[in-house]
Amino acid sequence: MLIIFAMFMSAVGLYFVNDVLFGLLIGIVVWIVMCLITYFSGDKMFLSSAGAKKITKEDFPVLYDVVEEMKIASGLPKMPDIYIIDEDAPNAFATGRSPESASVAVTRGLLVRLNRQELQGVIAHEMAHIANSDILVMLYTGTILGTIVLMSDILLRSRINTRSSSGKGGGYIIILYLLALILGPICAQLIYLAISRKREYLADACAAQFTRYPMGLANALMKISSNTDEMKSANNVTAAMYIVNPLKFDKVTKKLNDLSSTHPSTQERIKILTKMANVDFESYEKAFKAITHKSQSPVTGKMSKGVSWAVPLAAAAISTAIPEEEPPEVKIQKHRQTENIMWKYNDYIFIECECGTKLKFPPEYKGMEMKCPHCKKVHFV
Amino acid sequence: MGGNTLTLIGVAAAIIFILLIIRIYNSLIAKKNQVKNAWAQIEVQLKRRYDLIPNLMETVKGYMEHERATLEAVVKARQIAMSSQGDAKSQANAENILTGTLKSLFAVAENYPDLKANQNFLALQEELATTENKISFARQFYNDCVMNYNTEKEIFPNNVIVEVFRFENFTMFEITDNEERQAPKVQF
Incomplete structure (x- = not known):
């Protein structure tokens, strides 16, 4: 270079x-x-x-x-x-x-x-x-x-x-x-x-x-x-x-x-990952060679010898409760959550109405008050 | 003249020899510190879990009155784990029992829809799940470090230096639970 x-x-x-x-x-x-x-x-x-x-x-x-x-x-x-x-x-x-x-x-x-x-x-x-x-x-x-x-x-x-x-x-x-x-x-x-x-x-x-x-x-x-x-x-x-x-x-x-x-x-990367028999570099290398038919893999020589998977990801004790496909309400909730973050960091102003609705105002909003779309209560910005 | 050259070669060889020993020694020390540091990481997470459990108990108490045995098992396992002061092996055993009791607590909690709707409970569940994961990952990293250190110690000429300077031994944080030993299921 x-x-x-x-x-x-x-x-x-x-x-x-x-x-x-x-x-x-x-x-x-x-x-x-x-x-x-x-x-x-x-x-x-x-x-x-x-x-x-x-x-x-x-x-x-x-x-x-x-x-x-x-x-x-x-x-x-x-x-x-x-x-x-x-x-x-x-x-x-x-x-x-x-x-x-x-x-x-x-x-x-x-x-x-x-x-x-x-x-x-x-x-x-x-x-x-x-x-x-x-x-x-x-x-x-x-x-x-x-x-x-x-x-x-x-x-x-x-x-x-x-x-x-x-x-x-x-x-x-x-x-x-x-x-x-x-x-x-x-x-x-x-x-x-x-x-x-x-x-x-x-x-x-x-x-x-x-x-x-x-x-x-x-x-x-x-x-x-x-x-x-x-x-x-x-x-x-x-x-x-x-x-x-x-x-x-x-x-x-x-x-x-x-x-x-x-x-x-990406298809190739997925195939290699799926083909891995074990979770160490050695099996990645084997899978890589089998899929791409190349003699040298990018992980050759990077292997730390002896580090095998003494411990598999047992963890999952509690997190196994996570289903493969998430139910729609979880997705909607995640949508809300991420959007709220974006609003928050774009300087939106939040006002919580008594009826549970969250009003969001863009920073450009010039008005002084706003009616809640659900219960019609007037809020001051 | 010839004697001079010989001394020079001798001195050079000695210097190279000493430098080599210093290099190996430093590398071993670095690996040893890595192991110690990794162990400290595990302890941080274990402590975090001890601290979370009382909160969890407080939250579920009202909902799970009929599950006294399950709750008591968790409290007891926590106490045993906290007071375990042995080596990595006995500590690992106590922690695994605690993990098991928590697992059954969350399994039982599935039967209580009110509890599952409790925001506080959900936050605690995520917090405990991540702590559980962090313990696993810290343990995994610790074991990798121990493996690295042990390999480094055993190869020649490092093993001679290890003998001279008396480097300590570390045991892995092993899993005793057979269920945990199994490879994660692969689904596609």
Whole structure:
């Protein structure tokens, strides 16, 4: 990734001032600046661009509890911050610069659709990203990719404007330059995608190990992939950070799955998880090889020898009461709960009427009073 | 000249040897601390469960007057677990009995629709369920750490260093309940 970036910047320098070093220098400066920005506020920028709102335990106890459970299972040093995104499409991501300062975000649609065990699988997957330091790698590679795309975009445009005036350089330099401008972003993207795909598999394997229950994640992936809403707040660079590619509904890209997708095919991930005979890395590796027919798996060499499942997820003592398919009233209640959170964090004002109705006012509401739609009692805002 | 070179080689070898020992020693210490830390995590959650049970009793008392035996079993199991000061093994046994009594309490609670509609009870149920899960996960992490530490201790040359510095042994937090030992059911 860095090499491509360096080559890209040298090509830019070569063209503009006939000096490779100058381009490299600019590249290094830009890169350092971007990295500093990323390191100190990349996660915040990413979260706010996704419209994520930070929540507390009182807002959604089950989500908080599940995150804390997975924090313990993964042995992370600190509880990550929890965010909710106001989107109907079910999805989740983790971000941050280190296990000590990480965040997990899930969409409203995810909370409504998944039951506890499935949510646990998804959160375990995100915790694995945090524990494996994927979040920082993805932030950095994402930043470099973003820089390359941005630069080539600006330069390609300025190139068109200056074409008539620039008479310098041989034809081959221009071709080289154009090639770098066009191929740079593509190569960078492909590498970015390869990195992210490999990390998805590894996070799946870790999630199975943390929860000791691969079917939870498998069922969750099934529910998530059967959804047809596209996420409005995701784009090409941020897509790789989600648990399932949020921009997937394109017949063309589906066919180019292996090279151009940020994620391995979800069907394949589900098949591997379902085929796991046991819940350790070894059986993930076996299942991976059986399904993909590849000789090397992303978890090869990452195995901690001897760590077998001395303890299966016995837990479930009390939580086995959770049915596979939740009854409608539970779903409605979860809908209410998540919507209330979104209203609360969008500065809505709540007024509880005596008849049990909860009136909600948007912050833009200018009126002084409001009649309750049920009992007609007048409330003052 | 030749003697000098030999001494130099000897000194270099000694330094490398000492550095190697320091490295192995530090890695063992790190693993040991991880085990201790993991154990502390379990204790935090166990304590949390002890603290929750009186609240639960207070809430269900009014509804489950005919279930004296079940309630008393929970209270008694809690007392035994709290006073158990033994090693990981005996602690694990006491905790498993407590888990069992709680399980039957929640099973019995299914028969009381009024109780199941009680918001306080529902909140407590989620709280106990998550604590139960956290105990399991903390135990799982602890066992993984012990396994890691033991493997590290046994391989050569670490085992020599372990002998010299007398590293302690840790036992796993085992499950005795046969039902719990079984793999989770896979449904599709």
